[in-house]
Amino acid sequence: MKNRPLFTEQLARAWSDQDSMLCVGLDPDPKQFPASIKGKGGAILAFCREIVDATADLVCAFKPQIAYFAAHGAEDQLEQLIDHIHRQHPQVPVILDSKRGDIGSTAQQYAIEAFDRYQADAVTVNPYMGFDSVEPYLKYANKGVIVLCRTSNPGGSDLQFLEVNEKGQTDKELLYQRVARLASSQWNKTGQLGLVVGATFPEEIAKVREIVGEMPLLIPGIGAQGGDIPATVQAGTVANAPGTGMIINSSRAILYASQDGNFADAARQAAMATRNALRAAKK
Numbered sequence: 001m002k003n004r005p006l007f008t009e010q011l012a013r014a015w016s017d018q019d020s021m022l023c024v025g026l027d028p029d030p031k032q033f034p035a036s037i038k039g040k041g042g043a044i045l046a047f048c049r050e051i052v053d054a055t056a057d058l059v060c061a062f063k064p065q066i067a068y069f070a071a072h073g074a075e076d077q078l079e080q081l082i083d084h085i086h087r088q089h090p091q092v093p094v095i096l097d098s099k100r101g102d103i104g105s106t107a108q109q110y111a112i113e114a115f116d117r118y119q120a121d122a123v124t125v126n127p128y129m130g131f132d133s134v135e136p137y138l139k140y141a142n143k144g145v146i147v148l149c150r151t152s153n154p155g156g157s158d159l160q161f162l163e164v165n166e167k168g169q170t171d172k173e174l175l176y177q178r179v180a181r182l183a184s185s186q187w188n189k190t191g192q193l194g195l196v197v198g199a200t201f202p203e204e205i206a207k208v209r210e211i212v213g214e215m216p217l218l219i220p221g222i223g224a225q226g227g228d229i230p231a232t233v234q235a236g237t238v239a240n241a242p243g244t245g246m247i248i249n250s251s252r253a254i255l256y257a258s259q260d261g262n263f264a265d266a267a268r269q270a271a272m273a274t275r276n277a278l279r280a281a282k283k
């Protein structure tokens with residue numbers, strides 16, 4: 001699917017036309033599928049397609065997590081799913097969550113995987129190996145590149161909270177803050193960079209927002225991980241532009257709202273309740 005608009009334009013349109021900051025995460029776990037789908041050929045695609053069709057008018061993005069497809073040898077189903085979203089719901093950007101990170105020549109292959117093979121509008125990237133591991137993605141000038149910054153898991157603090165002050169630098173700087181500063185001031189050559197910041201850490205969301213201005217934040221951690229919606233929205237709000245700047249992800253709490261035959265309806269209800277809670281929190 002060629003000629004997709006700039007990722008940031010897609011987001012701006014989705015935030016305004018859909019009035020939604022909700023991203024539905026597509027993490028298909030066959031063990032949790034309803035009996036009507038479980039065990040059938042193409043079950044992963046069938047399950048995700050129903051979720052997508054039931055929620056597309058409620059979201060600003062979909063985020064398929066590649067591991068849930070690759071673990072079952074279902075990469076072809078991931079390709080077909082993204083193609084389905086582009087054709088049936090062209091207004092909804094697709095963020096491929098793959099969190100790759102490697103030397104430049106290999107990162108180039110990962111960029112081809114995300115953007116040429118899967119046709120994603122954006123991809124998550126691990127910055128641990130530095131700018132030359134991120135740069136190959138920037139050759140795709142209209143595509144979003146969303147860099148891990150302050151992740152939602154408890155172990156994220158092991159490294160992301162290390163002090164990284166240089167000689168002469170007086171203000172204390174932590175590793176996740178350095179990532180935010182580099183991403184916004186030096187790495188954002190295309191204007192299409194974003195950062196991952198977990199809803200489980202609203203204080204750090206606020207700090208990152210202070211550093212990066214309007215840059216889009218992908219915020220996982222509400223729903224199954226227990227992140228607080230009002231605290232998240234308050235912390236991540238862009239000055240004078242409520243309802244923008246955040247792509248707030250929920251996966252399991254929506255996908256598995258029911259494991260019966262009515263799973264798609266239940267997912268829609270859960271997505272609507274979450275979107276409404278996000279809307280209410282921005283006021």
Ligand SMILES: O=c1ccn([C@@H]2O[C@H](COP(=O)(O)O)[C@@H](O)[C@H]2O)c(=O)[nH]1
Nearest residue numbers: 025065151152220223224225250251252
């Ligand atoms: O810091 C991070 C980065 C990515 N994720 C991903 O988001 C979803 C969360 O799923 P829930 O079911 O809503 O907990 C999942 O795909 C993770 O790989 C994250 O949780 N935290």
